[in-house]
Amino acid sequence: MLSFARMRSDPRTGDRSGYLSDPDTDPIDTPGWLYADRTSYRTNSYRRTATALRTLAGMVGWEPFLRGMRLYSERWRYRHPYPHDFFQAFQEGAQVDIPWFFDAVFRDTATVDWSVAVEQKRERKPAGWFQDATGAWKTGEPETEAEAGEAAPDGPPPEGEKKSELGWEIEVMVRRKGTLLLPVKLELRYEGGASETLLWTREEQARSTWWKPLAGRAPSKRKLAAAVLDPERVITLDLDLSDNQWFDDTDDRTPWRWSERAFTQYSHLLHAYGGIGG
Numbered sequence: 001m002l003s004f005a006r007m008r009s010d011p012r013t014g015d016r017s018g019y020l021s022d023p024d025t026d027p028i029d030t031p032g033w034l035y036a037d038r039t040s041y042r043t044n045s046y047r048r049t050a051t052a053l054r055t056l057a058g059m060v061g062w063e064p065f066l067r068g069m070r071l072y073s074e075r076w077r078y079r080h081p082y083p084h085d086f087f088q089a090f091q092e093g094a095q096v097d098i099p100w101f102f103d104a105v106f107r108d109t110a111t112v113d114w115s116v117a118v119e120q121k122r123e124r125k126p127a128g129w130f131q132d133a134t135g136a137w138k139t140g141e142p143e144t145e146a147e148a149g150e151a152a153p154d155g156p157p158p159e160g161e162k163k164s165e166l167g168w169e170i171e172v173m174v175r176r177k178g179t180l181l182l183p184v185k186l187e188l189r190y191e192g193g194a195s196e197t198l199l200w201t202r203e204e205q206a207r208s209t210w211w212k213p214l215a216g217r218a219p220s221k222r223k224l225a226a227a228v229l230d231p232e233r234v235i236t237l238d239l240d241l242s243d244n245q246w247f248d249d250t251d252d253r254t255p256w257r258w259s260e261r262a263f264t265q266y267s268h269l270l271h272a273y274g275g276i277g278g
Contacts, residue, residue: 015054016236018047023239024109028052029083051236052105058234059182060096068094083107100202104180105237112180115243116227120170123219167219172227174200174211180237181205186213187231190222197231224248 025040028049035041057065071093072086081089087102104110129139174186181202189195198213205211229244238244 015047015050018043019051019237020239021047023048024111027109028106055105055182055235055237056101058232058236059101060094060098064094064096068092068096101182104182108180110178110180111239112176112178112182112237113239113243114184114229115175115177115240116186116229116246117173117175118170118224118227118246118248119173120168120224120248123166123169125166167221168223169219170214170224172212172214172224174213174229176205176209176211178239182235182237184230184235185232187226187228188213188224189226189228190220191225192222194222 022039022043025036026034026044028044030044032041032045035044060068068090072081072089075089076085083102083106087099087106091097091099129137132138172186172188183202184200186198186200187195188198200211200213225248227246230238
């Protein structure tokens with residue numbers, strides 16, 4: 001019960017599992033007799049459609065989603081709508097203009113897998129000769145261990161020593177595999193509680209399969225604590241959610257979770273053997 005509590009209380013988990021079993025054989029908008037096989041028919045009729053609708057609700061908002069579904073149900077009740085009738089009625093009721101979503105998700109087999117990776121290190125004090133704004137040449141001094149960040153950045157410096165003002169050089173890399181283009185948010189959390197949310201738009205993803213949101217920025221005064229893609233978990237079509245977040249601190253609970261799952265599966269196997277053997 002503890003291992004599968006989330007599956008019992010959150011139907012999105014089961015829908016995603018069914019969707020991932022066959023995510024790209026046929027589009028959802030396919031006549032029933034033209035599906036490749038029974039698996040594709042079942043996936044697109046139930047699990048993939050549910051996953052797509054939940055993603056749609058997350059993107060437009062719950063209230064607009066309900067308005068769109070309400071108008072569609074009222075307009076086409078006791079009638080025989082076609083897919084484009086649903087697309088049109090939903091956008092009218094929700095007051096959104098997203099035909100690209102229905103074309104990409106309901107009429108195509110495109111998939112997507114985002115991932116995020118982070119590299120950060122202490123800013124190094126320049127050493128050598130440099131020209132300032134006036135054109136004069138100046139020299140930098142080699143950095144000390146304290147300036148390089150060996151001491152705790154937020155703690156008080158040793159007596160008589162000036163606390164380092166060097167920041168953090170942070171590189172965040174977001175990658176996209178697949179051809180499904182959906183706007184996705186990236187939340188950056190810094191030590192001390194500060195955070196910011198950035199958006200990787202469809203237009204930017206169409207130009208490149210990778211994104212460096214902090215490129216060109218000056219070093220940060222705060223160390224990055226976490227980088228999380230789609231922090232509100234509104235896009236359930238992502239093929240692999242395990243690489244959608246990065247944390248600076250190690251999570252000691254994760255090995256215990258995996259161990260629990262392994263022992264749970266092993267206990268199920270023993271129960272099955274016990275049933276066979278009587």
